[in-house]
Amino acid sequence: MKPAASRLRWLLPLLLLAVWLGIGGALGPFAGKLGEVSTNDRAAFLPQSAESTRVNDLQDSFRTSDTLPAVVVWVARDGSVAAQQRAAAARALAEAAEVPGATGKVSPPLPSEDGMALQGVVKLRADLGKKLGPAVERIEAGARDVPGTDVHVAGPAAAQKDLSEAFAGIDGILLGAALGVVLLILLLVYRSVLLPVVVITGSVFALGLACAVVYYLAERDVVRVDGQVQGILSILVIGAATDYALLLTARFREELAVHGDRFRAVGAAVRGSFGAITASAATVALGLLALLLSNLTNNRALGPVGAIGIACALLSALTFLPAVLALLGSVAFWPVRPRHGTLQAGDGDEGAAESGSRGLWARIARAVDRRPRRIWAATLLLLVAGAAFAPTLDARGVPLNEIFINDAPSAQGQRVLGEHFPGGSGNPAVVIADAGRAAEVIAATRKTEGVATAVPMTASGRPGSEPVVVDGRVLVNVTLRDAADSDAAKETVVRLRDEVHAVPGAGALVGGYTAQQYDTQQTAVHDRNLIIPVVLAIILVILVVLLRCLLLPLLLVATVALNYGATMGVSALVFTHLLGFGGTDASVPLYGFVFLVALGVDYNIFLMTRVREEALLHGTRAGTLRGLTATGGVITSAGVVLAATFAALVVIPLAFLAQIAFIVAFGVLLDTLVVRSLLVPALVRDIGSRAWWPVRSIRP
Template identity: 65%
Template sequence: MTWRPIRMLVPLLLVVVWLAVGGGFGSYAGKLTEVSTNDQAAFLPESAESTRVLDVQEKFRQGATQPLIVVWTADGGTITPEQTAAATQMLNSLRGTAGVVGSPTPAFGSDDGLALRGVIQLDPDIPPRELLDRIRPAVAVDGLRAELAGPAATRADLSAAFAGIDGLLLGVALITVLIILLAVYRSVLLPLIIIVGSVFALTLASAVVYFLADRGVVKVDGQVQGILFILVIGAATDYALLLTARFREELAATGDRFAAGRIAVRRSFEPIVASAATVALGLLALLLSNLTNNRALGPVGAIGIVCAALSALTFLPAVLVLLGRTALWPAKPRPADAATRGIWSRVAAAVDRRPRRLWILTTLPLIALALFTPQLNARGVPLDETFVNDAPSVAAQATLSKHFPGGSGQPAVVVAPAERADAVVAAARGVKGVPDAAVVTQTGRPADSPKVVDGLVLVEATLSDAPDSDAAQDTVQRLRAALAFDRGVLVGGYTAQRYDTTETAENDTLLIVPVVLAIILLILIVLLRSLMAPVLLVVTVALNFLATLGLSTLVFTHIFGFTGVDASVPLYGFVFLVALGVDYNIFLMSRVREETVRHGVREGILRGLVTTGGVITSAGVVLAATFAALVVIPLAFLVQTAFIVALGVLLDTLVVRSLLVPALVRDLGPRAWWPSRLGRGTPPSQPREDTAHASITGDR
């Protein structure tokens, strides 16, 4: 009589601890925006030439500001001298006002006489939306339409895109997961328990990330914050589905909630920990990247995964033990052999009948899709495609490019020794795609003396093409080659930053991909105690990634109309898809190995497929749906990443894990477990009485 209250003590304490975590740290998910930055200059490759230029610009007090370009156009006809004077007066009126650094340039006209342009340097420490709301009416000129372009305007639109990310994105993700769980479990209470556990995991992860970001240990921007939310909710739900399925199975077999909870945790601990380690270490491999935002995502994502696993292995089983059958109401516990009925028994029968034909028929379409992968253009997203909806800065940039040279407002910035300034200007003007180049002066007016800092000057080279175009990047390469006569000359600016980021992302992919594959392979070898099975799993998951990328290339080009993808999208897609794809194979193959030890190789793969089929498919749908929620943030990078991960997870769950892997293992037989005892055909141990079932295929 005294043992039962003691057994209740541990789960009660665990629940109390998590309630304290939720109550004490509940506000930190919303507070992450306080330590986030959407200034893309903070996430450039550290060793790139354009980053070194930015460091020099700070000495000129240009790196400490953000340019805002005001462009005026007439509703009809040419712009009058009176309107030009009025525009200049409006710009001068902003001098000395809060947030405006230095003196704005005068307004000067385009060659066609239909537009004016002026540049205002803004303090980057003040929220850009607040500044632009104040500047927009201040630059109004009668008879002219004023638009705001340039880095400061783009940053303001980014801030608007991420506004409410902690509420909107989280709400959409949680509602999506709740609807799926209600459909899967047909239970009222259990989906809410899983959702609460996911929120507690996110609360803890957000508090840890906030603490580290506030002390400068990690960097956080809107993209990293959004991915953290989705990753934690999706992973915590996946782990919860696996543990809950095992609890329900054991509760039906034993009738004792304490025993069911203990067995469920013991049987789920290894695959959940292996899965979490796979994703966390895969994300930590991003620390090898030379891109700061990639390195930021690594530890932040790993923290989220650890918190998700911790919640699933402590809070969830504690609540399940305390509530017992009540947690499943109105559904009832389902024994393991109940899972042998329905679609998964038919899938297992198909795998058993013709495994070789099945894995060949599933492999060939994947290979065909993978052949489209080289067509993916990963040189970056043009500015007019950065936002998936209409953004004011994009429209303003289009207006600017229509009336001025394509690179107006965002020139290439050349750092040169002061004594070589004339030679650098002459060489820059001789480069194809550079219509003009000039030294930055003390006042910003062409006739004044050059501004010299530490023996260096800045030369601004206007580009003929739009600064976000491939042609402009080619011009930057030619400019660097033409100025290579002096090692002290560096070429930077917006276009150079895009080029350096793309090149760095490609190098990062070549470095990080094999590291992630090696990490996953080692974890699988330890988990499955074999070599052949882990190699097969890594190969199939890699094939799934390539097929997903190939199919995404077709969709992006012919349906979504993207002309390119962000340089980091392939790497993000690889890390998420390969690590998360291995997750489902871990769930499957750990159960297959368990059943193989009891029932033999052939029966083991069939039982493992049937008993995990429903839960893994549900987990895949949940994860795909949570990543799809990223589309509520209207940025091409997140839309592209969300599509690739969601598509890849569904393809992996429904094809690779359900058909390809089981058919391969069934066809190989004991060889799939080489060189373990199972690979030598060692007879299975006698199955336990509470888990011995009739043959899946009905021929025992």
């Protein structure tokens, strides 16, 4: 080879490495800065066109300033509240009005009907940010001066404080847990010291680039980020980048053993895996972008942010990693280096340890070859049995006392508040109507079954005063008899809407926490019915283009959809009977579908692109068996890595993320170990060359 050409072969990898080192150094810190542009304001993630969202917008005109109420609850230890305790509570509330961040407006201590508790409301500024937590703690500390009582703080301010604390470790704890798990798995897979560090470095560089792009867009209000989206972005980028790296390095190892020359091996590895990796990334990115069709703002937020993360993972896998592999050569696999001439093209075990795994997957391939129909029938029956329980998954929302896994103080306070006061205390429904019809609307509200009290907003804050009129409208706070997160409260909201909508000329609207939960639930059902077919269509088109046939893509889409159904069925059983969840967030089934189907089809893409490649050389039957043997180790490793990274979400103590973590982790393992390893190969082996219809056959 000419010296100029030889220098060029070294120059390009060095240049790419320098670029990525610059990206890592300059943009890496953005992984820790993303929290600066994220918001955890639940009001920002309501259905865009729902009635409760319109009420939320109209409420702004009734506020002299944005506030977050903190509801202080005192429960007498001896069973009844004494006069001196009530006086002490009044003094504590007066002192709370002077806490930094308080608006100065507090309510008098109100006794419960059973005489066992008192409650008071302290309004805090909504723009306190990190100062909100200390303000709530100061209020709680002052409230403890009431002798003979147990004190709890509930309401939006307390919930916001606990939510901020839950997400406080998202930059460090979550990222550290995910990277630690991935590094351990890679060490076991590669039995190499250097290569796992290279793969992890590529993942971190991809995450830094993705966070920088998202930070730039969020700062300019192009995309919206909250703690959940931020956490999922980190997991998604690390998992996807590692998966793509596993596939590419496995192919490089195989090609290095065949060719010997590192540059030829890198080129062959990139060419051999480029189609599968690109199609995989396109499937996930387009599946996430389909969330833009959602009417829920938090769903829409995840779509572009997740797609940006996948694009950065793809870029890292196809540029940084090949550059490092070209520079390191076989040293990357030290101390177990592949030797030139030990393999023929197509004979390698992609990515796992050498003889043991190759023997395992060869045995699985032989079992599929001997009894394909029995294997696909048994696995199909197993998946259908799991899917039968999917309708039992309760996606009507997570109860307030289960939002935090560790029973946060705000959840305890809300539970105590509901024990002694009407269930809707602290989270009232809100009715906004024309001022000229206020009396009729209030009368209709009070006669609605399930309503405890209906009090119009007044300037003095005291009942009986003249209602505040803004732009010809009045606002009525409605306390419901049942807990604000209960099904009974949602039914009350439906009845309340019927009653106030029937008042002629009132233009009445019903909002508040319970109405928001109801509207979110209804919107989530609409989104699922719209987005699921779109995602399936996207995946089908990509598979048709990639595999250049129709029947096999249809089978693959059907298998991953069935895997999703089985996963949701098992999740319903686990959530209810093992973990004790009272329900799941309305967005969980849609998130689970997008992640499982888009990510699950990845492994079928990795398998079937290799099967097609081998079938062109050896025929469909041999190609299926050789493809399964060759990809078994690497795809299983990729599935374990992805499942482990999503499982790391449990370090954030929120029920929503814990549920997503279980669904994706279990579903990916089920897809990797059952669908891709047994069901799909057995179906293709049984159908034979007809699987490539409408192509007549693939011949050697």
